[in-house]
Amino acid sequence: MHADEILIFAAFGLAVTGIGFFAARWQRGDLDLIEEWGLAGRRFGTVVTWFLLGGDLYTAYTFVAVPALVFGSGALGLFALPYTIIVYPLVFVVMPKLWQVARDRGHVTAADYVKDRFDSRGLALLIAITGIVATMPYIALQILGIAVVIQVLGINIEAALLIAFLALAVFTYVSGLRAPALIALVKDTMIWITVLVAIVVIPAKLGGFPAIFAKVPASKLNLPPALFAGYSTLALGSALALFLYPHAITGTFASKSQRVIKRNSAFLPAYSFLLGLIALFGYMAIAAGIKPVAPYGANSAVPLLIQFAFPTWFAGFALAAIAIGALVPASVMSIAAANLFTRNIWTEYVRPHATPREESQVSKIVSLLVKVGAVGFILIPGLTKYAITLQLAGGVWILQTLPAVFLALYVRRLDRWAVGLGWLAGMATGTYWLFANGFSSSLTVYPIGGAAGTKLYIGLVAFAINLIVVAIGSAVAVAARGGARERAEQPERTVA
């Protein structure tokens, strides 16, 4: 424990909390409206969106878990690179289109769009629940990211987490999406400084890059052929899923034009490069002979490497960067989950005539409740592993909403029943394979491509089944409805 390290850590934490409260006054709007509280009035330009999405998608947990995977398992952990490389061409094509529809029709959530597009609040409910369930454990893992960092600082974890949580909860409640956006400007600057310094200082300390890679076992530096298909399907499936997550959609909907989203698909890969550098920290930790500590195991590798390599004052700064990094996604995620609950469950099924003021109030309160649940997962002993399991499953589940949200933008003849059935088929098969795997890995062996079978990403295989059901179901529905009726109806609003 070092006083200056903790002092610097605490000072940045305090400063950022102050910024979170101040954010309520920034680009002022009526925070009693859900579009203002939950989407910041859809006014963010290219730079703010870059920081917000960068800070939101590349979460603290990612920064801890990706190098931990490289540290423990080697090359497979680098799938984060192809994953975050190919996601942006997808974003470039799909998200401006979704943004435009959402703005024109006043959608706040993906489920709002689904309800409108398919004229089905039942399908919207499925999408909303999938989003909330996938997001909750993700928030818990952000809190875990803070816990891992605090542990190496040597201060009381429960007390520190409670303070961090209170700050997070209150500034999110007061300022809405403006808070994480403004904090992201500070936090991302700190992360960039930390990583760029680390990538120079740590190799210098370890005798240069060639010396680092010479110390890593060769088996961890290259991908074995048995993992080729698993690596690719994991990258592709994760890329297809990323912008279906409610926090990604919230961050995108908050931008002010299609142009902002397109420009960001060109500039956000800078963060992918950054994430790649952070993944290399896993190799550096191996070369430095870092011994991970209980209870966080490999996840403590990077915080320990930071303490090993830097003077205490800079270690305090770097650890603060990671911890504050957890606040931005945790805040956006809780806002996104709260919006889904409010728009697609509360005002849809419980209080259909809620005023805009009540709607925004419910959202604020739900954003608090969601975080209480997340902190519980981390503080109650034994529950942390369920958060990790659920987040793994969340990726598989959220991918099953792709036909309803993305495909619906391009294919007019999608039938709502077919899309619902496809979702069910994808959720059921995906969950079954995860279960059969003991929820230990998102890759499993499928009996294709030779006697030994092939390891593939469960989420992508479940998604393929989902797509087949959607295609067959929609074809049957179109045939059943008959050609004449189809010609007569509105192209968008299918009579089902």
Added chain:
Amino acid sequence: MRPRNWVLVVLLIPFVAVLWPPLYAHPKPTILGMPMFIWYQFAWAIITAALTIVVYAIQQERGEAASTERDDAR
């Protein structure tokens, strides 16, 4: 695909480049001791950003941004 959007095909290149590990899962050549498997993927992070900028620039040039603003499918 509408004819004016042919340029989007360029964005398929990164998919082929990084989703086919036999292309790059090799220990050699190395750069700074880094096996090809690693530096190749870093390189594609940069190339993909560059390709996206090119596609964006071409779209702007043709004033497509304005015409795609109002895409009717919803």
